[in-house]
Amino acid sequence: MEDTIVAISTALGVGAISIIRVSGDEAIDIVNKITKFKKLDKVETHTINYDYILEKDKVIDEVLISVMRSPKTFTKEDIVEINCHGGIATTNKVLELLLINGCRLAQPGEFTKRAFLNGRIDLIEAEGVMDLINSKTEVSRNLAINQVNGSTSKLIKDLRQSIIEILANIEVNIDYPEYEDIEEMTTEMLGKKISNIEEKIKEIINKSENGKIVKEGINVALIGRPNVGKSSLLNCLLEAEKAIVTDIAGTTRDCVEGTISIDGIIVNLIDTAGIRETNDIVESIGVNKSIDLMNNADLVLLLLNNNEEINKEDLELLNKIKNKNYLIVINKNDLESKLDISKLDESKLVYISALNNEGIDQLKNRIKQIFNLDKIETSDLTYLTNARAISLLKQSLNSITDIKNGLNDNLPIDMLEIDLKNVWNLLGSIIGDTYEEELIDQLFSQFCLGK
Amino acid sequence: MEYEVIVVGGGHAGCEAALACANKNHKTLLVTGRINNIATMPCNPSIGGSAKGIVVREIDALGGAMGKIADQSLLQIKMLNYAKGPAVRALRAQADKITYPQQMLKLLNKTPNLTIKEAIIEDLIIEDGKVVGVITENGENIISKIVILTTGTYLKSDILIGDTRTREGPHGEKPSNYLSDNLKKYGFKIIRLKTGTPQRIAKDSIDFSKTQIEYGDSVYHTFSFDNNPQYKIEEQIPCHLIYTTPLTHKIILDNLNKSSMYGGLDDITGVGPRYCPSIEDKIVRFKDKERHQLFLEPESLYYDDIYLQGFSTSMPLDVQEQMVHSLPGLEHAVINKYAYAIEYDAIYPTQIKRSLETKIIENLYTAGQINGTSGYEEAACQGLMAGINASLKLENKEPLILKRNEAYIGVLIDDLVTKGVRDPYRLLTSRAEYRLLLRHDNADLRLREYGYQVGLIDDEQYQKLQLKKKQINELIEKLKSIKLTPSNNNILEKLQSTPIKDGYNLYELLKRPEITYNKLLDNNLIDFDYSDEIIEQVELNIKYEGYINKANKEASKLINLENKLIPPNIDYNKIVNLASEAKQKLSEIRPTSIGQAIRISGVNPADISILSIYLKKEYNK
CATH class of the missing domain: 3.40.50.300 (P-loop containing nucleotide triphosphate hydrolases)
Incomplete structure (x- = not known):
């Protein structure tokens, strides 16, 4: 299954209407989740539907939603387009909600790429897409990282460091159970550490939401x-x-x-x-x-x-x-x-x-x-990346909630660790840190093991 | 003489490889330096452990030998991480160092199509880029269609103790002096690795009253899905635990410059494993630690060596004497064999395919330590896969490639060929992304089907698997169909569980942490008769359903990417938009799928997009 992707497909500036495009197997389900009437799964294909976007019960925007089912769409996947009317901040908020509910922010040229891979557009257009991907990736990657300012980035790095220490501790307990002189990470200890991490993530969200x-x-x-x-x-x-x-x-x-x-x-x-x-x-x-x-x-x-x-x-x-x-x-x-x-x-x-x-x-x-x-041309990646960062932080909070529920249910610690690893990865993708061997390096530098 | 397969090396990889080929009816020759040293355990006297124990079960599920032989050689067995979650449980056994090789040799000897020969191999016979045989040190040519190299640590191996370097194998055998040079000549990148092993102590010279005793489990376990326990719980041999003393640390620090690794030898190039540092490494790196744990492990019922786990060192002999005598209970210990480090040649593993066939020479396979891994289990599973894939190639069939969501074996091989190695590679549970799916308890459900398809699992074993699957589904359906009513709430109250309303079924109820299958039985909510094995599977799947579903969803993304194949003859230089680092890495590793390409360091998502578009354009118009 391919990820369901989302992007703001109009210039963000001061225009009256912004269109958010969602493509993928889960496009209709995800958008449906954040609407008031929750009827998109039942409407005819290629129709425009009046609705509201909600965050919990609060109305974010009054919108028109186009639903286009596969295969007669630009990407040949299910596509949903949301016409937002509330200006920059609102459009950004809708984007953030979609990201939290399971969409992934599209890479530059990704809609066109899918259109080509699914046989919708021809070769000449595809060449263009390759150039586009090439030229834009560097910009967007730099931006994604620059967007998180120095102090936030440091907070996230510190947070990841404290998470990886917990992970390494749990891993070492699993991989070297016979070493009884290594402290065992208990659920009580984990519970305390998790609350601490939760606080810090909330703090970062507050900072980011006021992102200058x-x-x-x-x-x-x-x-x-x-x-x-x-x-x-x-x-x-x-x-x-x-x-x-x-x-x-x-x-x-x-x-x-x-x-x-x-x-x-x-x-x-x-x-x-x-x-x-x-x-x-x-x-x-x-x-x-x-x-x-x-x-x-x-x-x-x-x-x-x-x-x-x-x-x-x-x-x-x-x-x-x-x-x-x-x-x-x-x-x-x-x-x-x-x-x-x-x-x-x-x-x-x-x-x-x-x-x-x-x-x-x-x-x-x-x-x-x-x-x-x-x-950056038309679409303001500055906005996008910020929505992306916030949505990743909020997804981290969701995983933290899962861990807390698991702690209440007395689930084994290595199950809880799955969600904690997820938090670590989510935070890593905010600042562009995804070095895979990091955990294993940490394991061997933090603990004394051997035969 | 002409063979279909020649396996070079009689260690754990070689034995599995030879058995797999011979059992698949291919005429196989196993060449080893010394027949009496087949399947020995030159390092620790144990099989299994975290992740490794799961690999032993996977080997068994696929039709390999290690689990069955280990079950016949147990001195002690334990389920590790029993108190933790089901995903990380694994068996670890102390195995008898005499019995294990004996039983393996017996099995090899009675296997049809398999011949064993004593010789040192120094070169390959190559024709048109294909290997067609091997050349012994005496110049004898032996012809075959396929060669599998499982040379372990025997390529130019040097034993290091203090300031001495001796060219020999772990048991004082002759190593192969020229094979790695010849491989280099054929274009292989050769790396030098290092590992070490601690002292063996005479049992009757140890005062065990100063140690802490460590028993095996008091329930029965087997590695193999087909074996019944072949030991008695009460007859298991215990291990003992001691700690280093301040004197030990002083002796080591005072003599540090005499250790081979700290200046005793100045020509060390081998990279040692991070997870197995020597005792001097541990003391230098973890200065604040007042003491280190050491285990006294029995090696065999037939001789009295005790393996001093945790005390690996390359100090000279006199310092080793002082070090050992500084340990509690070992004040008067007699050292039967000194600790040593060993340096050896290996090939950089990105030069092999996921089938374990080398990219440079067709029909040449490599498995085990020659591929940069460490550990008996890591070696055995590669040997098995090389044997299976060599046989499949002889039969003109596609290789069996296990995916990362299917087996630890898949994780190991994919890591090796995609990422290469920095130090000897050991499996760890943290290397597996989907370890909740790769459990000890479901290795048969994951892999027996493959074992049956390749012909290493027989009909009887297969029927047993089918029955197990059927019973699991049956029990799940039964639990779903039994609905509770509020009249059952008195039972729930007794079990300290929240009362329910109508329509709640037993499947849902079992998700509650306080409810177990046995409690349902005890309270007469059910009266089914299923084996513990079935109950374990069902309960696990119900209790962890949410997590398992999450893992399966992630895995399905992986499978999707793994199914996007890259043609073997692709020329990356023709993809103009590809970043040059990506071009270089992709050309070197030559991934077989987009999924594998993503895992190559230095290949970023934009490169993958460009590659996908190029593939569509060029190969799939």
Whole structure:
């Protein structure tokens, strides 16, 4: 049996409708599980059905669902397509529910691949698919891993380490039962450790669900001396894009001058109040806040005036951001150049004229490049991978529940270990760690065995 | 003389291989260095153990000899992990080192179509890329259609003790000095491995009052599905447990540089097994451990050597004396045989197919330690599979490839040929993804059918299997058909189980942890008469149904991938989109199915997608 796969098949950006496509033997069953009316298994093939998507009893979205039964479909498998109406966050939530209920996130080109393997499309198209798989895999793999940020990734790694120690202990009890000086993993011990792991997974889910790029977007801070053209640049960016509303917590919100979407990724533009050394207490509050904002930004745009020489203040700003992700935006490109760029990092330079609305697209392209957005094209893998990570974490929790039930039923520890191994694998696939021999290595490094 | 099959080597792999071929009516020659050393156990005096004990049952289910011979040679037997789950139970026996080889030799001698010859083989006869015979050290050519190499540790073997290196086999026999060089000449990649064995102590020099006694089980067990127990519970020979002392550790640390492995010899290239470190390794690596467990295991009823399990070392003899005398009860021990390490040549196992035929030379099969494994059971099962597949090839039939969800044997062979080895490979339960399916108790249900198909299981054994299957299904159906009513709730109350409403059947009830089949019998809810064997299967399948279903679902994905075959002549360089590492790995391993390809390290899912599309395009228009 092939896995049932799912993907968002429309551009995610700010469009009104997103379509989620599910293909495979279990497509209809899985989608049916998360609908309100639960009638998809009975409807005629090639029909569109009105329904709601539910998480437990809560309505997530009002949707239209197309049901197409094998073999007259694109992949020749059962296909279900869900038309979602609730915007990015909702579509993402529906995707996550499908993943938790047994779908696997499709690899790049996988629908087309199935269409070909099942004899639906011809050879020329297939060649295209191979190229596609080739070019996209690297991007998506990097993204999947990058998406889990450093601190989360460390939490998951630590968690996996504590799980593998438990696994190795159980395994060694099984493989070397005669070694009585090796501590036996009892169900009581396992119970305690499992509760601990459960807590930590929940903690990570909380963090991930507030995952910045998904919910809040990328924070871009604009800095520069007064009158270099920060507000003109802001206006240029904002005018060019339809402004959208997001829910951002805390101080940043007050400072967000506007939010735009670059190819579907939310970008929050943050103006800083001007950063400089000061003894004035009132002003220093504002300055500290600005430094905070700058430090928390995902990208800093330092604005310089093409028509003036670099001064001490510019250099201080540059010094403050040197360890950050930054671009130097040289404004007033329409005026005579008096700026000495020889001491600046050439790879960071972008020339614009906010007045004439020139260079704005180039600037946006640079932002795209920095966040790897240009390679993603339409479907936002950033969203997908986050939904994937969350669904994997929630599946881990399901397995934890299975273990706890098993503990209550007094099941043998090696049965419970099956689910624990599953948790370990699920967590591993979030951060791209699936080294098979890991457990066996752990076994021999943790315990002293031999003849 | 001309044979259909020549088996080179008379260890556990060689015996099984020769028996399988001969029993399948192929004229077979077994060549061994010394007939008296056939099927000896040069290391520990035990057969079975975790995972390994299940392999012995699998060998028996397929029609091999190890389980039956072990049953005739028991000194003691135990069911390991009895208190744990059914998936990890396994038998481990102390086997008599005299009786086991004797019984095996007897069996070989009475098997028709099988000849045994004493000789050292130094080369192969190759024609057109096919092996057609072997050449002995005396230059004698022996012709055959198939050759199976089961040379164990005898390829250029060196015995290492302290700073001495001696070219000989474990019993002081002559090794084969040129065969591995010749294999290299034919294109094989040869690796050097190492293993070790501890001291043998004179029994009457040990003060057993200072040890802890370890008995065998007080219920009967057999490895073979066809045997009745051939021992008496009360006559089992116990083992004894002792621990190393602070003095032992001091002696070892003070003399560390004299150990072959720690500077005594500077020309050691062999890679030793991680799971069998020497005592000096253990003390160096686990500094904080105050003591290490050692077992005193009897080797035989016919002589008085006690095997000192856990004390393997390559220290010089005088240090070994001090070490042994530092142990409780062994203060005055007499060492009959010193511990040693042995280095030997093996072939890198990705050069063989899953049928155990080599990729480089047609009709040449290899099995056992030559393939980089360690352990009698690992060797025996490969010997059996090589014998079966060599015979099938002679009969122009497809090889028998056991899948990872069907047998530990399948896991072992697939690991070897797909992943290669870093150190001598030992089976562990953790290597099996579907160990809940690969149980000790169901080896016959999993594999006897195959044994029957290849002709190593006879009609009588087969009928017995069919009856067992029928009774299992029958009992399950009966339990499903008996419905309880609330009037039975007084019984449930007595059993401390939640009361039920109408329509609850006994099958469902048995899923409850507090309910067992015997309790149903005791409370007259049923009055069936089935053997323990049937009850065990049924109860297990009911109690763990959820887990078994999960495992079966996972396994069905594997089977699906295993059924997607890759043509043997595929040229990976022609697949333009394939990553270069994948091209190289796939060309080297030459997997036979997509399922196998996925398990190759360095081949990622995108490569698999591209490969599937290419296969469809080129071979399946």
